[in-house]
Amino acid sequence: MTGLEVENLSVRYGAVEAVRGLSLEVRPGQIVGLIGPNGAGKSSTLHAIMGSAPITGGDVRLDGTSIVGRRPEEVARRGVALVPEGRRIFGELTVDENLRLGLAGRSARTNGDGLARAHELFPILREFRSRQAGVLSGGQQQQLAIGRALAADPEILLLDEPSLGLAPKIVDIVFEALTQIRDAGLAVLLVEQRAQRTVALADVSHVLANGELRLTLGSKDAADTERLVAAYLA
Ligand SMILES: Nc1ncnc2c1ncn2[C@@H]1O[C@H](COP(=O)(O)OP(=O)(O)OP(=O)(O)O)[C@@H](O)[C@H]1O
Ligand SMILES: [Mg+2]
Numbered sequence: 001m002t003g004l005e006v007e008n009l010s011v012r013y014g015a016v017e018a019v020r021g022l023s024l025e026v027r028p029g030q031i032v033g034l035i036g037p038n039g040a041g042k043s044s045t046l047h048a049i050m051g052s053a054p055i056t057g058g059d060v061r062l063d064g065t066s067i068v069g070r071r072p073e074e075v076a077r078r079g080v081a082l083v084p085e086g087r088r089i090f091g092e093l094t095v096d097e098n099l100r101l102g103l104a105g106r107s108a109r110t111n112g113d114g115l116a117r118a119h120e121l122f123p124i125l126r127e128f129r130s131r132q133a134g135v136l137s138g139g140q141q142q143q144l145a146i147g148r149a150l151a152a153d154p155e156i157l158l159l160d161e162p163s164l165g166l167a168p169k170i171v172d173i174v175f176e177a178l179t180q181i182r183d184a185g186l187a188v189l190l191v192e193q194r195a196q197r198t199v200a201l202a203d204v205s206h207v208l209a210n211g212e213l214r215l216t217l218g219s220k221d222a223a224d225t226e227r228l229v230a231a232y233l234a
Helices: 042-050 072-077 095-105 114-121 138-151 168-183 195-201 225-233
Strands: 004-013 016-026 030-035 055-062 080-083 156-160 187-192 204-209 212-218
Touching: 004 042, 016 030, 016 042, 016 055, 016 187, 016 204, 016 212, 030 042, 030 168, 030 195, 042 055, 042 072, 042 080, 042 156, 042 187, 072 080, 072 095, 080 138, 095 114, 095 138, 114 138, 114 168, 138 156, 138 168, 168 187, 168 195, 187 195, 195 204, 195 225, 204 225, 212 225
Parallel strands: 030 187, 030 204, 080 156, 156 187
Antiparallel strands: 004 016, 004 055, 204 212
């Protein structure tokens, strides 16, 4: 298992070049952060990996096999799960029904129990299993969104700004869960606005600006705000 490799990736929407020549790798048991200002191309990168944004150059490989041109359902079956921006919870459905929707993207090679893992990581998902998802707090809904992705028992977990709009205490819960997910051997690619916290958490973080890689930092560089700010402004 070599994880996820993105090589020289370009994404373009008509005249807009959202990502230009981006290369990164995420190994099993590793969290890689992808940070940068608004419009940098972070979400486009995740969607390109998932097969839902137009790739105009480069390669995306899963365990050494290219997945460029695959449909999102097939990418999911090959073991990639996305926690989308804004959570996309179905408010009318129960917590349990939302979680089971994740099973639709279940990877072809699963032999684990993704639902059990989701319950173990986020006990409120078991406690509130019969509750309508729409009545949960923002933090609980984010736990549900991550739980739903884990239900598919993925090898690679992509997250798009999971801490957006959450209270600091809930951010702690989400970030702690990510370390447990990493320690369970998944490859985690984390898109975030909270740059410093992400650099501190991730094994490696890349700063993307205007579609291009500007800077790569290790977790020990979290205090180096000068380089971080400079990369954002470059
Ligand atoms: N579906 C689309 N059609 C056309 N242009 C798009 C589309 N999605 C994104 N873009 C453009 O591509 C560029 C990169 O957008 P993207 O959403 O990937 O950035 P981001 O880093 O995720 O930003 P944010 O921090 O605001 O979420 C922006 O200029 C954006 O306007
Ligand atoms: Mg985005």
